[in-house]
Each structure stands twice: as structure tokens, then as C-alpha cells.
Amino acid sequence: MDLSTTLRARWARLRPALAQLLHRPERWLSAHGLVWLLAALALAGVLYVLALTPFTPGISDIRKAKSDQPAQLVSADGRLLAEYRWVNREWVPLETIAKPVVDALIATEDHRFYDHFGLDWRRTLSAVVRTVGGDKQGGSTITQQLARNLYPEDIGRAPTLTRKIKEAITALKIEWLYSKDEVLETYLNTVPFLYNAYGIEMAARTYFDKSADKLNVLESATLIGMLKGTAYYNPVLNPERAQARRNTVLAQMAKRGKLSQTEYERLIKRPLRIRFERQAEVAGLAPHLAQQLRRQLIDWADRNGYSLYSDGLVIRTTIDGRLQEMANRAVQQQGRALQGVADSAWAPRSAWGPKSALVQQLVRESPQYEKAVAAGAAPEEALRELLDDGSFLRTLRQSKTRVQAGFMAMDPRSGAVLAWVGSRDYATDPFDHVQAARRQPGSTFKPFVYGAAFAMGLQPTDTLLDTAVEIPLGGKRVWRPTDGRTPPSEEPMTLRDGLAYSKNTITAQLMQKVGPARVVQLARAMGVRESELEAVPALALGTSSVTLKEMVAAYGTIANGGRYLAPRVITRIEDKDGKLLEEFKPASPERALDVTAAQQLRDALRGVVDKGTGAAIRSRYGITADVAGKTGTTQDNTDGWFILMHPQLVAGAWAGFNDGRITLRSDYWGQGAHSALPMVGDVFRQALRAKVIDARERFVDEEESSWIGSAAGTLRNWVYDLFGRPTGEQAGPAGAPAPQPELPQTPAPAASGPPPEERPEITDAPLVPLQEVTPRPAPAEPPVWVTEPDAPLPGPPAAAPAAPPAPPGAGPTAPQVVPGVVVDPVQRGVVVPRPQDNAPFFVETR
Structure with a gap:
């Protein structure tokens, strides 16, 4: 007889019985009917459980929680920079956990733990009965709680029958595969205890300042008591509740024979003694950089089938561990010094x-x-x-009034980032002031103006008159940049000295010759590629906010002879066994400024440290190596900047406050030469002493070797011989020199010591909101600055009519712009967090 025939025969026998039940419902109340009903319900329950089983987590290996290895961020010299952890946890073996912890846990949470197979049916039924009676009770075993803690997303926490069934199924799976001791160890190492403390070891350190193997009975009962409700029984905020719950745990331990009655009565009278100390995650040498890289590394791991938090990846970087330590110390030391100034300036009684x-x-x-x-x-x-x-x-x-700072260093020859310090202290201020903060750069922006001028053909020896400057902006508005309290000398000054002494009057005139559009274009080509730049005359004095990373990269272009190299950090990613998973090559260099102009600019910036606003690099820090750099100070001393270049190292620092309305209130300490320069000077001095960089290395002037460059130079000289040097406003093609007014080549007055930094002002004429000029977006292919006469550059925007060139002069200075004209009076200088900035550090993207 086949199967179908058998099933039909059985159905024929059942049909009369079912027909009688349907026609006579009272038969359901008979013993026979109740048996059938219970059987049907049991079958439905079994089918429901079977249907839910595929939707419960697969317990292939809960030991993975123990063996999880966070990814490590490693410096170029093999030092640990940071670790990427899911949670703040340290795994400890069960045998090293104090015995009272285990006794308290089992006595309170699951006293038949060693007798059941994941589910305690007696406790479950008791909890159901009590809950129905109005006394809500929990019936979960330790294994069920572990299932819920390990797989919260798969199981959920809603108080539903479906969740309880999925939890029970998962608990049975765990008990089937693992021993009781493994279950206990995993539970105690994964349960959360508030304050970013996961597991019994971190809880013991957080609440009692000791390790888990040193916990006594009272401390163990306190921590286990928290598991009923960590927030409600928090011993820090709710000590009375925590003590009452602790005594309940002690009572359960006495009831289960883990404490004698005498011990119990003695212990419940003891006060709750907490030695609370929040456990900070180990930040490592470069925590801000680690956070900047986290999202990109997660994306890489997801694309390649890895977990950043558990697969033990090793991410190798370009960071120099020695230089990173030097930078950390320099930022902390200068931060403390400036904090003393700020505390005095913002004293409560003043x-x-x-x-x-x-x-x-x-x-x-x-x-x-x-x-x-x-x-x-x-x-x-x-x-x-x-x-x-x-x-x-x-x-x-x-x-x-907490002073903040940022520091970044890179190798201009390769674009490798060598040091990155995002703030004085990551635990206090995790905001990154290297890439996430945008601040006005002040005079550190001036090299873009001079670089554009040199690219047009102007020479460092050309002069302008240091005199009062008035630049019409249209609409009866006039811009009058000044050099703070230093009056114009009414003497001619070379462009080289104008940059060395950071003269606003000279820079403003030069901006008129070059045009804001050229300056924006050059700044983008050299490295300022993420921040918006307003193509207005005052941009010459650094009124558009930028990041420290962009500015250091742009100065790296100057140090590298006009070739831009994108900053990069990641070199390779390996698995936990050292197998190479992916290697990241540096981006190809891009010509941003022609060789001659770059070398002229670099040489002019030498004057800043030889005799100008950065002279403390020589006099205070004793650095005799071939270096060049620039200071910067913004309105009201809100931001202090300094960037220094060496053939092997470019480093920059910023100092200020997160709120731009707060300043050091000091004309001395507020200058970049006194707030930011010491951080860079200290790092350079240490780097030279430790031979991280070579003091004998010098910038090498290159020659344009291509036949195009040679031909362009020959043609340019021939044109000059025939027609003379054109004026700046008439200079058309890129590389064709701009005409110079016939002014005597008188040397600038000698400076007696480092000059003060400049403070520009915008005054007079009814000031109305300046019409916004949409900045040029960065081109898909960054422009290549060449000297051929057939490569014209865009002229200045029509909205900003050019004023006749004004003469130049000499003297010290540092820039600032009066609020209300170019810069919004409220938002100027305020840190604008941009965590969305995702400039990749693996390879350069255009």
C-alpha cells in the first residue's frame, strides 16, 4: 500500500469524529476533546518554534567574543597609534575573577544554573504565574541573558512572546555548544555596567579602582546587584538604592549557602564605599587622526569582507612615532602656557x-x-x-576659555603625514583642529598672493611704496588696509621685504595687480581644495576660513618646488598574520606653480625667519638649518598661525579658542609669532637634535629644463628687450611678467629685531554688506602654472574694479580684518565642524 492510500484511509477514520465534534460542540468539553485541543495547541507551538528558528542568530562560535581583535593603527616605525574597539572592555579568564562575583551572580540570577540546559522551566512557570497575578517577575537564566546581550539586534528587547521564544532557542543553542564555565566567562566579560565600562574587569576598575580578582563580597554584591537595572541601581547617582539592592544580593547568597547568617548580618550593616573613576579608552599617540580615518577604514573593511573591530587588521601609516611624540609634548606645553594667559585675562573679577x-x-x-x-x-x-x-x-x-591648538607635519617630498595633533587633549576636546576646524588664516595666506605675482613675472626685488592704501569696492565703499599701529613709512619696499615683514599695505596693492581670481586659482592648485575661498580683495589678508591640513599641504607645494602632493597617511593594510591585503601608492605630483616662481616665493619666505615676523625661529630656538615660513594673526588676535618649511619637513600650528569671540586679550600673546610659533619651533628643534631631519639639507634651486620652458623664457626676454616690462594690470598671459612702476630700487629700512605682526583695518565710507562673490570651484584637473605666453590666466572679477597701483613700504606687521565688511561679525573665526569632510588619505582623488 503506498503512502497516499494510507493517508486517505486515516483521514476517512478521522472524519466521523471531527464531524461529531463540529455538530455537537459540547463534546469539546469532554476529556477526549480537551486532549485533542491540547494536542493541537502543542502542535501549533512546535510549528511556531520551528518557524522562528531560522530567524535566530547562528551560534557558530561564541568564543569569537573572546578572541575579537581590534584593528591597530601603526606608525611607520612600528609604534601603536590607536586601536579600533567596539567597546571599552578587557577580557579576563573565569579563573581570575574573584569567587564572590560568581557566587553572587549564580545565587541572585540563576541558582539552578548548573542543573538546567539553558532554560529553567520551574522558574519560567513561576514567573508567568506571578506576572499574571500582578507581580511582574523575570524568569531568564544566565544563558538567556547572555543570548540577549550578545545578539540584541537579532533577538530584540521588546516584552513579547516572540522575543522570549527566540531568546530561549538561542540559549539552547549556546548550551548545546559550550560548557557552563564558558557561558559564565562570556557573560561576565560582556555585560554592560554604565560609564562605557563593559565586563567585570572594567566595572571593578570604574567603581572600586581595582581589578576583578581583588573584589570582596560587598563589592561583588554591589556590581551584581546593578544587573537588575544599571541606571536605577547606579551606586554613583543612587547610592541608597544600590545599597538596598546589594543587601538583597547578600540575602540571596546567604539563602543559597554562600554566606553564613553571621556574615550576612555583619555585612548588611556596612556602608557603600565607592571609589568611582571613569575609565577612559586608551587613546594612543594619535587619537584625532584615528577618528578621521575610522569611517574610511570601516568602508574599506565592509567592501573587502572584514570587520574593523574584530579581525585584527593592521593599518600601517606614514606617521613618524618620534615626531608624533614631540608634537604631542609641544602642543601640551604651549597649551598650558597659553592657558595661564587666558585664565588671567578672563579672571572672574575682571x-x-x-x-x-x-x-x-x-x-x-x-x-x-x-x-x-x-x-x-x-x-x-x-x-x-x-x-x-x-x-x-x-x-x-x-x-x-579653554585654549585649543592643532599641529600637523608632513614630508613635502612625498606628501606623507608625519605628525597630527588635533587638540591639547583628546579626552577633553575630541574635536579635530587639523581637518575639521576652519579658521581664518591671516597672513599665512599671503604667499598665495606673492606666488601669483611671481608667476605673472613680477620679481622679489620689485618695489611698491609703503603708503596709505584706499581700494574702492563699489557702492561708495572703500577698503583701507593698515598695519595696525605702525604708520606707513612712505618709503619704497621690495616685494621680498613686504612678505618678510608681512606688510598689509604692500600685499593689498599686490592683490590689485594680480586679481583675486588668480589668487583663488593658485591657492586651489597648491592645496586649499576643500574650503570655500571668496574672490574679493581682502582675501589677500586671509579672510576666508581654511583648515590647517590644507595650509600645511599648500606650503608643502612651495617646499617641493611648486609641485602639489596630496597628504597621505595609509600605506598598507595587513591581516592579523601579516599578510598584505592592500597597498596604497602615493598620488602623482601635480604642477601648481612654475619652478622659478616657486623658488622665488620660497626664498622670500626665508626672510620671514631671517629678519621678519618669524625671527624667533633663529633667535629663540637656535635653528640654523635652511628653513622658510610665515606667521599669521587674525582680527582681535582670534587665531594665531605659523607654518615652517624645511626640505624634509613642513609643519604648521594653530592656536585659539573653539568660540571665536573668546581671545587671549593680549596684543603680545595673541600674535601667531607667540602663540603658534613656539609649537613649531619646539618640534623642529627636537627633530633636528634627534636627527629626524638633517640640519645640513638645503633647498635646491632647480632650472626649468624642458624645451618648452626654455623657449618660453627666451621669448619672454625677447619681448622685454623690445617693449620693456608691462604693468601688472596689463599682464595677460601666464608667465609673462607684470609691468612695474618706475620706482627707485631703494632697500627697505633695516629692522631692529622681529617686527610685530600686521593688523589691517577696513574703515570709513558707509559700510554696507559686501556683495558675495561666488568662489570658483576647484577644477576637475588642477591648473598647471606655466610660463608660456599663450597660457593666459583669468583676470580679476569685474565686480571688484581695480584701483591704480599704490606704492609700497617697509615695516613689521600681521593681518586682521574689521568685522562687518568682508567677514560676518558673529561667525568670523568660529570653529565650523565639518565631519563630513572625507578627503581620502589612501590615495589622492581629484
């Missing part, structure tokens, strides 16, 4: 007081003020109460 308009504004912007107003308090009443709260004002002052 600038920081309840009557200060700025303090009142900062209070109105605080979350405490917003919360009070949202709760129904009148705005003035809320303001008055907060201004009267000394503790609140003290905390606000500490956060707002």
Missing part, C-alpha cells in the same frame, strides 16, 4: 563677570538657559538666576 555683555550672551546660548525657558521661566529671570549661580559661571568660563 573680564568674566555677570555684567559683561559677552558673558550674558554666552549664558543665553547655554543648554541650562534654554531648559529653564522651556520649563516656563521668564527669559530675564532665567538669565538672572544663572548669572547669580557661581558654580555655573565657573563651569561656563572653564569650557569657553
Whole structure:
């Protein structure tokens, strides 16, 4: 008899019985009917469980939680820079965990742990009965809790029957594959304890400042008691609840024979002694850089089938461990010195007081003020109460007046980033001031103006008159850049000295000759490729916000003879066994500035450290190597900058505050020569002493060797012999020199020591909002600056009419722009976080 015939025969026998039940429903209440009903329900339950089983996590190896290896970020010299961890956890074996911890856990959470197979049916049924009776009880075993902790997304936490069934199925899988001790060890090492502490080891350090093997009975009971509700029984915020819960755990231990009655009665009288200390994750040498790379590395790992947090990847970088340590120390040391200045400048009884308009504004912007107003308090009443709260004002002052800094160094020959310090302390301020912060660069932007001028054919020995400058902006507006309190000398000054002494009057005139569009184009080609640049005359003094990374990269272009190399960090990625997974080649160099112009600019920047605003590099730090650089200071001393170049190293630093309205309130300390320069000077001095860079290495002037360059030079000289040098406004083709006014080549006045940095002003004429000029987007292919007469550059925008060239002069200086004309008075200088910036460090993309 085949199967189909058998099934039909059985169905024929069942049909009469089912027909009787349907026609006589009272038969369901008979013993026979109830048996059938229970059988049907049991069958439905089994089918439901079977249907859910494929949707539960696959327990291939829970030991993986123990063997997870975070990816390591490694320097070029093999030093650990950072680790990428899921959570702040340190795995400890079960045998090294104090016995009272295990006793307390089993006695309180699952006293039949060693007797069941993942599910405690007696406890489950008891919990169901009590819950139905109104006393909500939990019936999960330790194994079920482990399943929920390890696979929260697969199982979920909703109080539903489906979740409980999936949890039970997963617990049975775990018990089938692993021993009881493995389950206990995994549970105790993965359970969360608040404050970024995962596992019993980090919990013991956080709440009792000791390791897990040193915990006593009271401490063990306190930590195990938290598992019922970590926030509710938090011993730091809710000590009374935590102590009551601890005593409950002690009672359970006494009930299960883990404590004698005498011990129990003695221990419950003991106070709750907490030695709380939040455990910070090990930051490593370069935590800000690690965070900048995290997203790109996760994307790479996802594309290639790896986990950044558990597969033990080794990411090798260009960072020099020695230089990174030097940079960390220099930033911390200078940060402490500047913090002393800030604390004095913003003392509570002087600038920081309840009557200060700025303090009142900062209070109105605080979350405490917003919360009070949202709760129904009148705005003035809320303001008055907060201004009267000394503790609140003290905390606000500490956060707002904390000095911040950023530092970056790279090798100009390869684009390799050698050091990266995003702030004074990652734990206090994880915001990255190298790539995420955009600040006005001040006079460090001037080399782009001079570079564009030299590319047009102007010479470093050409002169302009140091005199008062008025540049019409249209609409009855006039820009009058000055050099702070230093009056114009009314003497001719060479362009080389104009850059060395950072003269605003000279730079403004030069900007008129070159045109803002050329300056923007050159800055983009040299490395300022992520920030927006306004093509307006005041851009010459650094009014458009940029990042420190962009500026260091651009100065690297100068050091590299006009060839731009994108900064890169990652060199290769290996697996945990050292097998190469992918190698990343550096980008090809791009010609941004012709060789002659780049060398002229580099030579002019030597004057900054030889006799100009950066002379402290020679006098204070004793650096005699071949170096060139530039200082920068912005309006009201908001930002201080300094960037220094050596044939093997370019390093830059920024110093300021996260809120641009806060400054050092000092004309001395606020200058880049005194706030940022010491960080760079200290690192360079240490690098030279440690022979990280060679003091004998010098910049080598190159010659344009191509036949095109030679032909262009010959043609240019022939044109000059015939027609003379053209004026700046008439210079058309790239590389064709701009005409110079006939001014005597008088040397600039000798400077007696490092000059102060310049402070430009925009004054007079009714000031109305300056019409915005849309900056040019970076071209798909960065322009190549050449000297051929048939390669014209775009002229200045029509919206900014050129003023007649004004003469130049000499003297020290540092730039700043009066708010209201070019720069928004509120937003100027304020850090603008841009975490979306995703300039890849693997290879250059255009």
C-alpha cells in the first residue's frame, strides 16, 4: 500500500469524529476533546518554534567574543597609534575573577544554573504565574541573558512572546555548544555596567579602582546587584538604592549557602564605599587622526569582507612615532602656557563677570538657559538666576576659555603625514583642529598672493611704496588696509621685504595687480581644495576660513618646488598574520606653480625667519638649518598661525579658542609669532637634535629644463628687450611678467629685531554688506602654472574694479580684518565642524 492510500484511509477514520465534534460542540468539553485541543495547541507551538528558528542568530562560535581583535593603527616605525574597539572592555579568564562575583551572580540570577540546559522551566512557570497575578517577575537564566546581550539586534528587547521564544532557542543553542564555565566567562566579560565600562574587569576598575580578582563580597554584591537595572541601581547617582539592592544580593547568597547568617548580618550593616573613576579608552599617540580615518577604514573593511573591530587588521601609516611624540609634548606645553594667559585675562573679577555683555550672551546660548525657558521661566529671570549661580559661571568660563591648538607635519617630498595633533587633549576636546576646524588664516595666506605675482613675472626685488592704501569696492565703499599701529613709512619696499615683514599695505596693492581670481586659482592648485575661498580683495589678508591640513599641504607645494602632493597617511593594510591585503601608492605630483616662481616665493619666505615676523625661529630656538615660513594673526588676535618649511619637513600650528569671540586679550600673546610659533619651533628643534631631519639639507634651486620652458623664457626676454616690462594690470598671459612702476630700487629700512605682526583695518565710507562673490570651484584637473605666453590666466572679477597701483613700504606687521565688511561679525573665526569632510588619505582623488 503506498503512502497516499494510507493517508486517505486515516483521514476517512478521522472524519466521523471531527464531524461529531463540529455538530455537537459540547463534546469539546469532554476529556477526549480537551486532549485533542491540547494536542493541537502543542502542535501549533512546535510549528511556531520551528518557524522562528531560522530567524535566530547562528551560534557558530561564541568564543569569537573572546578572541575579537581590534584593528591597530601603526606608525611607520612600528609604534601603536590607536586601536579600533567596539567597546571599552578587557577580557579576563573565569579563573581570575574573584569567587564572590560568581557566587553572587549564580545565587541572585540563576541558582539552578548548573542543573538546567539553558532554560529553567520551574522558574519560567513561576514567573508567568506571578506576572499574571500582578507581580511582574523575570524568569531568564544566565544563558538567556547572555543570548540577549550578545545578539540584541537579532533577538530584540521588546516584552513579547516572540522575543522570549527566540531568546530561549538561542540559549539552547549556546548550551548545546559550550560548557557552563564558558557561558559564565562570556557573560561576565560582556555585560554592560554604565560609564562605557563593559565586563567585570572594567566595572571593578570604574567603581572600586581595582581589578576583578581583588573584589570582596560587598563589592561583588554591589556590581551584581546593578544587573537588575544599571541606571536605577547606579551606586554613583543612587547610592541608597544600590545599597538596598546589594543587601538583597547578600540575602540571596546567604539563602543559597554562600554566606553564613553571621556574615550576612555583619555585612548588611556596612556602608557603600565607592571609589568611582571613569575609565577612559586608551587613546594612543594619535587619537584625532584615528577618528578621521575610522569611517574610511570601516568602508574599506565592509567592501573587502572584514570587520574593523574584530579581525585584527593592521593599518600601517606614514606617521613618524618620534615626531608624533614631540608634537604631542609641544602642543601640551604651549597649551598650558597659553592657558595661564587666558585664565588671567578672563579672571572672574575682571573680564568674566555677570555684567559683561559677552558673558550674558554666552549664558543665553547655554543648554541650562534654554531648559529653564522651556520649563516656563521668564527669559530675564532665567538669565538672572544663572548669572547669580557661581558654580555655573565657573563651569561656563572653564569650557569657553579653554585654549585649543592643532599641529600637523608632513614630508613635502612625498606628501606623507608625519605628525597630527588635533587638540591639547583628546579626552577633553575630541574635536579635530587639523581637518575639521576652519579658521581664518591671516597672513599665512599671503604667499598665495606673492606666488601669483611671481608667476605673472613680477620679481622679489620689485618695489611698491609703503603708503596709505584706499581700494574702492563699489557702492561708495572703500577698503583701507593698515598695519595696525605702525604708520606707513612712505618709503619704497621690495616685494621680498613686504612678505618678510608681512606688510598689509604692500600685499593689498599686490592683490590689485594680480586679481583675486588668480589668487583663488593658485591657492586651489597648491592645496586649499576643500574650503570655500571668496574672490574679493581682502582675501589677500586671509579672510576666508581654511583648515590647517590644507595650509600645511599648500606650503608643502612651495617646499617641493611648486609641485602639489596630496597628504597621505595609509600605506598598507595587513591581516592579523601579516599578510598584505592592500597597498596604497602615493598620488602623482601635480604642477601648481612654475619652478622659478616657486623658488622665488620660497626664498622670500626665508626672510620671514631671517629678519621678519618669524625671527624667533633663529633667535629663540637656535635653528640654523635652511628653513622658510610665515606667521599669521587674525582680527582681535582670534587665531594665531605659523607654518615652517624645511626640505624634509613642513609643519604648521594653530592656536585659539573653539568660540571665536573668546581671545587671549593680549596684543603680545595673541600674535601667531607667540602663540603658534613656539609649537613649531619646539618640534623642529627636537627633530633636528634627534636627527629626524638633517640640519645640513638645503633647498635646491632647480632650472626649468624642458624645451618648452626654455623657449618660453627666451621669448619672454625677447619681448622685454623690445617693449620693456608691462604693468601688472596689463599682464595677460601666464608667465609673462607684470609691468612695474618706475620706482627707485631703494632697500627697505633695516629692522631692529622681529617686527610685530600686521593688523589691517577696513574703515570709513558707509559700510554696507559686501556683495558675495561666488568662489570658483576647484577644477576637475588642477591648473598647471606655466610660463608660456599663450597660457593666459583669468583676470580679476569685474565686480571688484581695480584701483591704480599704490606704492609700497617697509615695516613689521600681521593681518586682521574689521568685522562687518568682508567677514560676518558673529561667525568670523568660529570653529565650523565639518565631519563630513572625507578627503581620502589612501590615495589622492581629484
